[in-house]
Amino acid sequence: MAVYQATTSAPVNIACIKYWGKRDTTLILPTNSSLSVTLSQDHLRSTTTSRADPAFTETKLWLNGKEEDIKSGGRLERCLKELKKMRKERIEDKEPNAPKLSEWNIHVASYNNFPTAAGLASSASGFAALTSSIAALYGLNTFPSSSSAKPSIASPSELSLVARLGSGSACRSLFGGFVAWEAGSLPSGTDSLAVEVAPQSHWPTMHALICVVNDAKKGTSSTSGMQRTVDTSALLQHRIKHVVPQRMEAIIKAIKEKDFDSFAKITMADSNQFHAVALDTAPPIFYMNDVSRSIISIIEELNRVSLEKTGHLLAAYTFDAGPNAVIYTEEKNVKQIIEIIVRYFPQAESNPFPDPFKLFGGKQSAAVPLPEGFNENVAKVWEVGSVKGLIHTSIGDGPRGLLWLSI
Amino acid sequence: MAVYQATTSAPVNIACIKYWGKRDTTLILPTNSSLSVTLSQDHLRSTTTSRADPAFTETKLWLNGKEEDIKSGGRLERCLKELKKMRKERIEDKEPNAPKLSEWNIHVASYNNFPTAAGLASSASGFAALTSSIAALYGLNTFPSSSSAKPSIASPSELSLVARLGSGSACRSLFGGFVAWEAGSLPSGTDSLAVEVAPQSHWPTMHALICVVNDAKKGTSSTSGMQRTVDTSALLQHRIKHVVPQRMEAIIKAIKEKDFDSFAKITMADSNQFHAVALDTAPPIFYMNDVSRSIISIIEELNRVSLEKTGHLLAAYTFDAGPNAVIYTEEKNVKQIIEIIVRYFPQAESNPFPDPFKLFGGKQSAAVPLPEGFNENVAKVWEVGSVKGLIHTSIGDGPRGLLWLSI
Missing domain, CATH: 3.30.230.10 (Ribosomal Protein S5; domain 2)
Known part of the structure; x- marks a missing residue:
């Protein structure tokens, strides 16, 4: 047979x-x-x-x-x-x-x-x-x-x-x-x-860090949510017709030129605009929570300090239809970003960061000083488990x- | 002299x-x-x-x-x-x-x-x-x-x-x-x-309930925040030119006709759109927090049930540049709304609701059943002090x- x-x-x-x-x-x-x-x-x-x-x-x-x-x-x-x-x-x-x-x-x-x-x-x-x-x-x-x-x-x-x-x-x-x-x-x-x-x-040095955020409440499914936005948002049509086409062109150019600053700016702006049109829906749709917002504040502060010191951005956050953050950054910056994230979002000892790229040489990330000029009050230190896990990965290939x- | x-x-x-x-x-x-x-x-x-x-x-x-x-x-x-x-x-x-x-x-x-x-x-x-x-x-x-x-x-x-x-x-x-x-x-x-x-x-029966929300973090000042939105939001100009003019006309008509349903729909939509353009700002601006969002979910659910039963909305939330909710409603509905809000946001015994309109006859609001058909899981029951006070007031006169x- x-x-x-x-x-x-x-x-x-x-x-x-x-x-x-x-x-x-x-x-x-x-x-x-x-x-x-x-x-x-x-x-x-x-x-x-x-x-x-x-x-x-x-x-x-x-x-x-x-x-x-x-x-x-x-x-x-x-x-x-x-x-x-x-x-x-x-x-x-x-x-x-x-x-x-x-x-x-x-x-x-x-x-x-x-x-x-x-x-x-x-x-x-x-x-x-x-x-x-x-x-x-x-x-x-x-x-x-x-x-x-x-x-x-x-x-x-x-x-x-x-x-x-x-x-x-x-x-x-x-x-x-x-x-x-x-x-x-x-x-x-x-x-x-x-x-x-x-x-x-x-661009093989493009890495991603996923912050898995604890979510008390099940959000609106994306299938029903997006159609509610189509039906009720007064801003969505403007986004579709006048914002996305030029952003698509600009981000494709940024990717071709490996221009991380432009890539990051567009990525963050578009994540925020997606959540803005979700909020401009009746009834409004929320996917990010206070933890998500703290992650945004931390990355924005990191970028502010980096821009001042080097003229360049360090990382880009993006959020889908849920509270998890995905942070895009160049490979060389991942370690620093993990250190800052775990400072604000302490990880449970029972759930150590698996560190697939061996950034920490087998040890867990220890408390390190914040970068000079970083305003530590951009977020509070959250209780253990608010970010319940970190996944470090990189850009990848298609189906295997x-x-x-x-x- | x-x-x-x-x-x-x-x-x-x-x-x-x-x-x-x-x-x-x-x-x-x-x-x-x-x-x-x-x-x-x-x-x-x-x-x-x-x-x-x-x-x-x-x-x-x-x-x-x-x-x-x-x-x-x-x-x-x-x-x-x-x-x-x-x-x-x-x-x-x-x-x-x-x-x-x-x-x-x-x-x-x-x-x-x-x-x-x-x-x-x-x-x-x-x-x-x-x-x-x-x-x-x-x-x-x-x-x-x-x-x-x-x-x-x-x-x-x-x-x-x-x-x-x-x-x-x-x-x-x-x-x-x-x-x-x-x-x-x-x-x-x-x-x-x-x-x-x-x-x-x-319209003297127009009342307001202010939910004073505990805020861990000082938000962006409205003076600097609004200009950042003017400078960076891709959606604000559309709001200014194409959304607000017709909303102004429609809400003035609703007020003149004492049409609470239209008044409430426009008020909620415009609050959400204001926070949407704040989010569509670089860096993004957040004024509402998870407590604010729970209040929205509760009022939306209350309206959903009310619409089903009576064909009319019960209340309208609006949020300014901070996490506090202001809930507009007809006088006759204030008691029920307070009962539901304190169910999800228990008040400290040391900080009883002052009840200026004597809705509760000198007693504190006791736990009452939710309206029939109300999905109690729209929000969790928050810790005492998350809403740290309620202010009940009404529409008022000009300077005295x-x-x-x-x-």
């Missing part, structure tokens, strides 16, 4: 220019273009295995070991339908001997290596892994790391169209490095896809092919 | 359409019109006594009993200069026997009956009281309560031009009831003044003349 199975992993991405608002809620077409940095799968990833078998009586999905209902006409079905169509038209219709995988049911199992409690959006990496795994199963894509000399039958941008049907921001996880999701203008959505702005290798079985 | 002295008091006002941004920082000319409700001086007021004497060797000012430096060319001097000019041109030049008060130094003493720690902006009531007190000293104004049959020589709108030079929002405290500050367009600022939209008597001495 033949076995057809593929395992891939896909990365998390964190937007610098935020996606907030759909112009088509079924096809998941956004009101504006967005741009993200792909984070390394060495630290954060979704891993998905897909298997096709004529003996499967139905298509099934497990998330983190738990079987999920597959809603008829739902997001998974829409992705699967597109992939089956590609398999049929591009392979089975052309190679009469190719097995008719598109006609078989499949089983899909997906795992995130980060806990849901981390508050990181898993739908982006999840749908990107699902798309690339089924595409690999169907022979539609090859991977940079693969030994296959064949070019992919479906490009990452084409697969991003499929992932977008699952979760908008998932389309950006089909590439490594810096990725733009072009809003497009066609009602069909065929021009609303992800493109690579610059690969991981262009891990295992194919076709035997 | 003759004594020339006048004492007046002036009210606090809380804006429904917010003033945020100056087009002229010296003349204090705003980027947009604004609208406020004047609160009752029975509960909150600034009281100012001015005295002119040819023997005074310099002009002096005491605030809450502490002498203040009078900055040359500063705000007080600008107000005083205008009032002296009015006195000279309208009285001394016409009545040769009138004492030349405009040539004498004056002593001014001002008191607020609410502690600075309450976090209520005292500059509005303070400069309104100062202006009306010196105007009374100079014989420029009479008061509704005065027995004088003479019409005022300077109208409240004219005096609002003077108060505006001291603190922008002070101009709105020259009237009771509902007050518009018309932005005007002249570079001289002579058309940037306050006008009465409706007097206190038009308390005592003239001209003997």
Whole structure:
């Protein structure tokens, strides 16, 4: 009996220019273009295995070991339908001997290596892994790391169209490095896809520190929140038409020139503007809390001091639809930023910082003096656990092919 | 020896359409019109006594009993200069026997009956009281309560031009009831003044509950904050040009028709939009904290339930440049709102609610059931002191003349 199975992993991405608002809620077409940095799968990833078998009586999905209902006409079905169509038209219709995988049911199992409690959006990496795994199963894509000399039958941008049907921001996880999701203008959505702005290798010293913030209260889901903003915000249309287009242009230029100052300024401004339009919604939507705001104050103060001393910014914060901060900075600055963050947000002894880049030589970060001129009163020292964990990672690559079985 | 002295008091006002941004920082000319409700001086007021004497060797000012430096060319001097000019041109030049008060130094003493720690902006009531007190000293104004049959020589709108030079929002405290500050367009600022939209008597059942929120951190001053927004926000100009003008028109209509639902919707939307443009500033400005946000969630939930049951909203929150909430509601709803607020924000036993309107018949508010259908998880129950006090007041009148001495 033949076995057809593929395992891939896909990365998390964190937007610098935020996606907030759909112009088509079924096809998941956004009101504006967005741009993200792909984070390394060495630290954060979704891993998905897909298997096709004529003996499967139905298509099934497990998330983190738990079987999920597959809603008829739902997001998974829409992705699967597109992939089956590609398999049929591009392979089975052309190679009469190719097995008719598109006609078989499949089983899909997906795992995130980060806990849901981390508050990181898993739908982006999840749908990107699902798309690339089924595409690999169907022979539609090859991977940079693969030994296959064949070019992919479906490009990452084409697969991003499929992932977008699952979760908008998932389309950006089909590439490594810096990725733009072009809003497009066609009602069909065929021009609303992800493109690579610059690969991981262009700016490998770009690192990220995620501050996982304790959250007492579940916020508004981004799916319902963004449409409430579309319906009620008096400022959103101005953002869409007049602010985002020039920010997209400016940040792409900054990335190409590795101009961290411009990159940081735009990233922080756009995070704040996204939360501003969320607040300009009726009823208002809040994702940041007082801890998030203290992190902003600390990074702004660090940048103020750095600008005064060196003429350059040190770091950029950005917040998605939750209280967690993602801090982008050059690799050489990560240690100092961790030291300052843990000064204001003491970490539990039972939960030591894992230090994947060995910044602290096996020791925990000790109290160090603040930089000269730093106003220590920009934030209070919070109780242990207010920031319940730190994740240090770097810019990363796109989906990875891990295992194919076709035997 | 003759004594020339006048004492007046002036009210606090809380804006429904917010003033945020100056087009002229010296003349204090705003980027947009604004609208406020004047609160009752029975509960909150600034009281100012001015005295002119040819023997005074310099002009002096005491605030809450502490002498203040009078900055040359500063705000007080600008107000005083205008009032002296009015006195000279309208009285001394016409009545040769009138004492030349405009040539004498004056002593001014001002008191607020609410502690600075309450976090209520005292500059509005303070400069309104100062202006009306010196105007009374100079014989420029009479008061509704005065027995004088003479019409005022300077109208409240004219005096609002003077108060505006001291603190922008002070101009709105020259009237009771509902007050518009018309932005005007002249570079001289002579058309940037306050006008009465409706007097206190038009809607006397309009009440206000102020939740005084404990604030760990001093926020950005509104004077510097608003100019940072003017300089850096990509959304503010849209608000100024396209949002505020139609909101002003709509809220004036709502007030004239005593349409609480429209009044509440616009008031809440404009508070949120003001905080949105503050957040859309570089670096971002935060005035609300997690306690403020819990108050918003509670009022939004109360309104949701009320809308479902009665088709009408119950209350409107608004926040100025600080974390305190002001809740506008009809008199009949105040008791219920206090009961819900103290449920989520227990009050210290040492600091009982003073209950000026005798809503609770001498007893403290006891725990009462939430309204049917109210989702109690919209906020957590906070520790005692998170809301450190409640002030219940109503819509009020304009400046009051308390005592003239001209003997």
